Amino acid sequence: MAELEGDFADAGNDDSTKQKVEPSLDFMNRQIVNSWSKDTATNGTASTEKSKKREGSKGGERDSKRLKRSGPEKIDATPPSGFTLRDLGGVDNVKGQLKDHLVLPLLYPEEYTERKIPIPRGVLLHGPPGCGKTVISRAFAASLGVPFIEILGPSVVSGMSGESEKQIREHFDRAKEVAPCLIFIDEIDVIAPKRDSAQSQMEKRIVAQLLISMDSLAMEKNNGKPVIVLAATNRPDSLDPALRRGGRFDTEINMGVPNESMRELILKALTREPRLSDDVDFGVLAKKTAGFVGADLKDLVSKAGTWSMDKFREALEKQAAEEETEMDVDGSDAIKGSQMDDSIERLIRRVKERKDQARPTGFENTAISMEAFEAVLPTIVPSSKREGFATVPDTTWRDVGALEKVRAELQMAIVEPIKNPQRFRAVGITAATGVLLWGPPGCGKTLLAKAVAAESKANFISVKGPELLNKYVGESERALRQVFMRARSSVPCVIFFDELDALVPKRSSELHEASARVVNTLLTELDGLSTREGIYLIAATNRPDMIDDAMLRPGRLETLLYVQLPGPQERVDILKAQIQQKGGIVNPELAAVAARDACQNFSGADLESLLRKAGQNALVRGADKVEEIDLITAASNIKPSVGNIEHYNNLRTRFETKLW
DSSP: OHHHHHHHHHHHHOOSSSOOOOHHHHHHHHHHHHHHHHHHHHHHHHHHHHHHHHHHHHHHHHHHHHHHHHSOOOOOOOOOOSOOGGGOOSOHHHHHHHHHHHHHHHHOHHHHHHHTOOOOOEEEEEOSTTSSHHHHHHHHHHHHOOOEEEEEGGGGOOSSTTHHHHHHHHHHHHHHHSOSEEEEEESGGGTSBOGGGOSSHHHHHHHHHHHHHHHTTOGGGTTTOOEEEEEEESOGGGBOGGGGSTTSSOEEEEOOOOOHHHHHHHHHHHTSSSOBOTTOOHHHHHHHOTTOOHHHHHHHHHHHHHHHHHHHHHHHHHHHHHHHHHHTOOOTTSOOOOHHHHHHHHHHHHHHHSTTSOOOTTOSSOOBOHHHHHHHGGGOOOHHHHTTBOOOTTOOHHHHOOOHHHHHHHIIIIIHHHHOHHHHHHTTOOOOSEEEEESSTTSSHHHHHHHHHHHHTOEEEEEEGGGGOOSSTTHHHHHHHHHHHHHHTTSSEEEEEESHHHHSBOOOTTSOHHHHHHHHHHHHHHTTSSOOTTEEEEEEESOGGGBOGGGGSTTSSOEEEEOOOOOHHHHHHHHHHHHHHTTSOSOGGGGGGGGSGGGTTOOHHHHHHHHHHHHHHHHHHTOSSOOHHHHHHHHHHOOOSOOOHHHHHHHHHHHOOOOO
16 A cells, blocks of 8 residues: 555656646545555555454464463363262272372382383273273372373364364373372373374374374383373274274273162162162162263262152142141132142242251151152163163063073073182183074073073173165175174173174075175184183074074084974063063963963964953953953964974974973
8 A cells, every 4th residue: 555655646646757737637636546546545555454453463363372282271280079989889890900000100210110011001901891991090090190191082173273282282291290190091092092093183192192102101201200091982992903002001901781789789879978778778779770881870879869859849838838828828819820830839848947947757867768769760762782782680580481491501501600610620611702693583581691691690782684785895794793892891701693694604605705794704703812701792693594504503503403493381471471561451361372282382472462462451451350251362363483393393403402
């Protein structure tokens, strides 16, 4: 604008170098140019000042940010408070491992220096969400009392180039300043994913910076002052392999889904402070909370307390209503509101004006009763169930109703090794690795698997064969590996593969390459190269001849149990069990109908259909309950679902395992 202004000024004032123009035109031109020059000068000055201000403000903001980055506030290294190890129950094995790797290295490092032994550099805690990884890390830091620096995975990831790496360096430098120190990285998989699958160069640089920072923690590089890194993740397999080598995260601790005895200890730890009634039975609660992790159990205690408060509030309202009725304090001169408005005002008056009054009957103390726990238990969906686990606490051998020989074999193959492993060790044998239940459809194979898991008190993963198959390359194999990874996080665990023939068909030249890779993946998982201790496999199929032969060799699915159609007396037992499951509304004596010839070749599923159709017949007759005639009529109208029994009899000669 300055150049324009000068040019126009010259154009308006230098008469000697310009051709003369007419006076009137010259005068008008001068006026226009002069006015233009003034406006331009004024506006130019103002705009220049504004732009300078803007630039100054931007520069000031930028400078302040730059100063803030170059000289950051001191990173807080205060040990956490409000956490104690006594608040954590059922994880004594994890506490023991952390004791070995944290207490002496951080509090007595000179002993390591004298012995010329390197201290542990990093400990990786992994397991499903809610099992207590973060809480136990903070509780240990609080107990040790050493400086504690926490890095929350997503918080250090910045969109500005180089900023994320700088934050990691600053945290590690601060830890070395205040050493002995404990660094805790939560959700480490966010900042250290595998570099070969990283989406951007920034992710690779962050991983590289973390590797370099961990290598710089050697005691000889920090005047003998120890710094140990604790990290937590739900997905250990997504971490870069370089982090998991010796000298970095060389110790990995798996915090799995707690079993029944662990859940009982966790509940006792969580209820140390709340007051409980004498009728609270931790053993019963632990039995009913299969698949619950620590966070779920904490939610259970919290909701039970809230439920008891709700009951106390209702009792207060009832007490206030009764008193106001007796005193006839109904506010006759006041405008009456809705029923809810009256209830709220009544409760407020009771709490504010008559707080010292006697407590309602039955609420003399603040204890939480067993009724509160049982009332809220059905409303809680355990985290592990959302992760793919199926909890089956209510299925027992009584629900099966028959198949005594098969049940005895399953008891010895799976239930006993989980309940009494010392018996097997005493005779020098290992438990059977897998059981294949095969036979006609509707004979109770799935029910048997659920009953086994419930009887053994083990975690239970139910996998339907076709649901693992995915059209994208590698996804089916990844899903299968994830199933076994979950199982290893929740030992003892029973994996149940339903419709196995869909997952592992016979490999041949006609079989698609993707299906062959799924078969190979399952075979390698079952080979024992990965740890299989505490993982038991049950599979079910109607077509064992379609399954790849490699699956049926010893060491994989070595026990093949034929679940056949029930005989006359077994049909009676099954029908009785089904009647009892429905609350005994039907007379159990009517189950004798199942022994008749009309019910020959009926499977368990057919008998369930018989009971349902008998109820429908009773409704058609206009009766209030099922009678014998309804069952007989229904039996004559039902066709057995298993048509080709001879086919299964032929397969028995090839696949049946002789039971002792």
